[in-house]
Amino acid sequence: MAYSSSSGSFSFASGEQHFIPEVFSKKLQAKFYAQTMLSEVTTNEYEGEISGLGNKVNIRSVPAVTVADYTGSLSYADVTSGTIELNIDKAKSYAFKVDDILREQADIDFMNEAAGDAAQNMKIAIEQDVFSNVAAGSSLTDINATPANLTTSNILGFILDAGQTLDENNIPEDNRYMIVSPAAASLLKQSELRQANLTGDAVSPLRNGFIGTIDRFNMYVSNNLATASGVTSGLYGHPKAIAYASQMTNTESVRLESSFGDGVRGLAVYGYKVVLPTAIGEFKLKFA
Numbered sequence: 001m002a003y004s005s006s007s008g009s010f011s012f013a014s015g016e017q018h019f020i021p022e023v024f025s026k027k028l029q030a031k032f033y034a035q036t037m038l039s040e041v042t043t044n045e046y047e048g049e050i051s052g053l054g055n056k057v058n059i060r061s062v063p064a065v066t067v068a069d070y071t072g073s074l075s076y077a078d079v080t081s082g083t084i085e086l087n088i089d090k091a092k093s094y095a096f097k098v099d100d101i102l103r104e105q106a107d108i109d110f111m112n113e114a115a116g117d118a119a120q121n122m123k124i125a126i127e128q129d130v131f132s133n134v135a136a137g138s139s140l141t142d143i144n145a146t147p148a149n150l151t152t153s154n155i156l157g158f159i160l161d162a163g164q165t166l167d168e169n170n171i172p173e174d175n176r177y178m179i180v181s182p183a184a185a186s187l188l189k190q191s192e193l194r195q196a197n198l199t200g201d202a203v204s205p206l207r208n209g210f211i212g213t214i215d216r217f218n219m220y221v222s223n224n225l226a227t228a229s230g231v232t233s234g235l236y237g238h239p240k241a242i243a244y245a246s247q248m249t250n251t252e253s254v255r256l257e258s259s260f261g262d263g264v265r266g267l268a269v270y271g272y273k274v275v276l277p278t279a280i281g282e283f284k285l286k287f288a
Contacts, residue, residue, distance in 0.1 A: 033120045034223040038127045041177045041220070041235070042244035042272065046086060050247050053269040055088040059243060086243050088271040092125050094118040095265040097256055111253075115264055122268055124224060126246065130272050131179070132226035134242055135233060137274025140165055140281035147231055147284035150184060152191040156214075162236045162283060163215045169278040171238050178217040178236040184285050185221045188214070230286065237280035246270035 038044075046057045061082040068075075096118065098111045135142075143162050148154070159178065166176060180188075193214070212219065217236065226233045250267040274280060 031117065034124050035221070036123045036127045036224065037179070037220050037222065038123075038130060038244065040218075041179065041237075041239055042130070042242040043240050043275075044244050044246075046243060046245040047247060050088050050245050050269070050271075052247070052249050053088060053091050055269075055271075057086040057088070057243075057245060057271075059084045059086055059275060084243070084273065084275050086245060086271055086273050086275075088245060088247075088269050090129065090271055091267060091269045092122055093265065093267045094122060095263060097259065097261045097263045099259065099261040101260070103261075111262070111264060115251075115266075118264075118266060122266070126268065126270055127222075128224045128226075130242070130244065131222070131224050131233075131235060134272065134274055134280060135235065135282040137277055138237075138280045138282060139277035140169070143236070143281060143283040144286070145284060147286040149286050149288040150187055151288075152187050155184065155187050156191055156193070158283065159217065160215055162281060163217065165281060166237070166279070171279050173216045175239055176217050176237070177220060177239065178214070178234065178283065179220045179222050179225060180234045180283070181225055181232045181285050182221055182223065183287055184232075184234065185219070187287075188219075225285075232285040234283035234285045235280065236283055238276070241274055241276040241279035242272055243275045244270070244272040 046059065049055075049057050061084065063079045063081050065079065066077060096114050098114070102110065143165070144150070144158050150158070162178065163176075225235070246268060247270070248266065248268045250265070252265060254263045254265070256263045
């Protein structure tokens with residue numbers, strides 16, 4: 001038979017009494033998060049120009065000048081700059097409370113720990129939203145559109161197809177990226193990555209276990225890609241293709257009226273838009 005108390009429990013066996021103390025660790029269990037890479041694959045140079053939900057950033061494009069054959073005279077054309085609107089029309093929030101009694105009795109700063117967790121989850125939620133929707137703004141044909149099951153034999157061919165597609169659209173080689181799922185990354189590590197000219201590294205990733213650059217693509221592995229009906233939508237392109245801006249507009253602590261405790265809330269506003277449709281594409285990832 002056993003009896004519990006606020007600090008432990010008593011156990012009786014064979015006429016003997018045992019007290020089992022209950023101890024709370026002063027350290028919290030580690031928590032891991034999905035990796036985020038939104039700042040690496042988008043252009044976020046407009047973030048300093050927004051202040052709240054409903055803002056709009058007008059992005060001006062480089063003027064287009066026509067080159068003509070010279071026949072002895074010149075015709076001067078007007079130079080104009082097009083404008084693309086980036087609307088800050090999306091928002092994510094969090095709200096949690098910390099009870100006064102818990103805060104006084106605890107030897108751990110739960111409020112700061114919870115705020116850190118909220119910030120991480122905010123980044124993940126925004127990235128999932130962006131990755132799920134930007135491919136709709138692409139004008140490129142999907143890689144592996146059918147889609148076929150990816151294998152160690154064909155996955156490199158699809159990556160080379162993506163590189164060729166960007167080449168044909170005059171997309172710069174510098175800073176090209178490709179985002180794949182962990183399953184696709186595993187196939188790549190098992191594939192014929194023995195040629196240093198494919199990886200851009202002095203040592204083949206087949207030997208050192210690192211996937212860095214493949215056919216001029218900076219390779220990223222993400223759990224934030226959209227998945228539907230067993231098919232994951234990988235992405236590839238150039239960071240200039242997506243204009244992105246976000247701002248943490250409100251983070252505050254308030255005294256709650258309905259309970260003895262403090263509430264913490266935060267609001268992030270953001271917006272994104274594909275501004276170069278020929279510089280982003282989708283790579284369908286399907287596995288047997």
